[in-house]
Amino acid sequence: MSQYAFINGTVLNGTKDMTPEHVTVLVDGDKITDILNGTEVPSGYEIIDLSGKYLMPGLINMHVHLPGSGKPQKKQKDNTKLAKTLLSNPLTKAVAYQLCAGYAKTELMSGVTTIRTVGGLADFDTRLRDQIAAGSKVGPRILAANEGISVPHGHMAGSVAAVCHNPEEAVAMVDKVAGEGVDLVKLMITGGVLDAKAKGVPGELKMSPEMVKAACDEAHKKGFYVAAHVESPEGVKVALENGVDSIEHGAKPDDEIIKLFKEKKAFVCTTLSPALPYALFDRSISHASEVEQYNGEVVFDGIKECSIAAVKNDIPVALGNDVGCPYITHYDFWREPVYFHMYVGVSNQFALYTATLHNAELGGLGDVTGSIEKGKAADLIVTDGNPLDDLRTLRNVEMVMARGRLIKHPHVKRSEEVDRELDKFIGSEH
DSSP states (O other), rough: OOOEEEEEEOOOOOSSTTOBBBBEEETTTTTEEEEESSOOTTOOEEEOOTOOOHHHHHHHEEOOOTTTTOOOOOOOOOHHHHHHTTTSSSSHHHHHHHHHHHHHHHHHHTEEEEEEEEOSSSTTHHHHHHHHHHHHOOEEEEOOOOSSSOOOOTTTTTTEEEOOOOOOHHHHHHHHHTTOSSSEEEEBBOOOSOOOOTGGGGSSSSSOHHHHHHHHHHHHOOOTTEEEEEEEEEHHHHHHTTOSSSEEEOOOHHHHHHHHHHHOOOEEEEEEHHHHHHHHSOOOHOOHHHHHHHHHHHHHHHHHHHHHHHHHTTTEEOOOOTTTBTTOOTOOOHHHHHHHIIOOOOHHHHHHHHIIHHHHTTOTTTTTTTSTTTTOOOOEEEEESOOOGGGGGGGGGGEEEETTEESSSSSOEEEEHHHHHHHHHTOOOO
């Protein structure tokens, strides 16, 4: 492994009270080994002269579905049929796996050095996690859930989540993914915008409280925390009352929900990105039906209100962009902290902290990555501008380093349509 010295840059260390620092960061192998005042560097280090650019921890995306591309679509896909086809024979299965590996690499090239997957195909996520860790694939660190757990006609049932009919089957599914070496367990408790056929369906409780409790009890017994797709107040209450540790998406909270979050020491993973096109795009652009737009608006407002209340009440908030939904790509996680600032009202500093160290802490990796500190993983990015002044500078990273491996001038293939339509909601300056 190589030794690098980052000099003449401005360091943002990722902590909650980060301020710009003019220090030299030394990397040896896969670790940050020292942080020095001045630019005098020990012999043997390759000098990386940042020339005034900004060095910070790599971004952490806490809500990813690796099989999804985010490509705009004119109508709802039959994801169950597609998943069944992809997994039906060794050739299509191999192609699908390589597709997921390519998307993971795209995450890295866009400045995301850690992802948390929350529903995928078969055991792809853990296999890819281990190959990346071993150095045989290029990609970010992965916290992997593999397949989620759903119910008949539930959210993502049969695609990135297995169908379970009762608590016993849910427990068996927890045991199955545990055997695959997952890092967390994912439940699909309510309906979702993507597969809803009627108004209000994303909020419908699909998984019984008994099944939620059985799955959570088994997961906790085996040492896993549980993340759950939830898009209604009723769903949030059922999830928190029965052991869920992180609410993915969220819904408008009341006093009881705030109290439950605090009592259960749970956190919310805010995902403003996926509902925004459904809620805010003109339907001639989004190709959303009236039902989809209605549901998107309800979900978008619920996520915003949940996030605002969480921040106000010191409930931990993570950020993820729910890659795979239409217009939500593997290279656009940077938009999520921008939306967090715009729609929840947090400072740029708090948004960057959330997308780095706080996400790491909530994912159980706070002692490994997420900040520029001696002894932590060398997971770093370089930007030309200061994200504390404008978070949109995260759009274009000049360098990415993951576990000490340096990639200069990383490149991703972007969609002009996705950029054009989403850029309307973040201002014209990039």
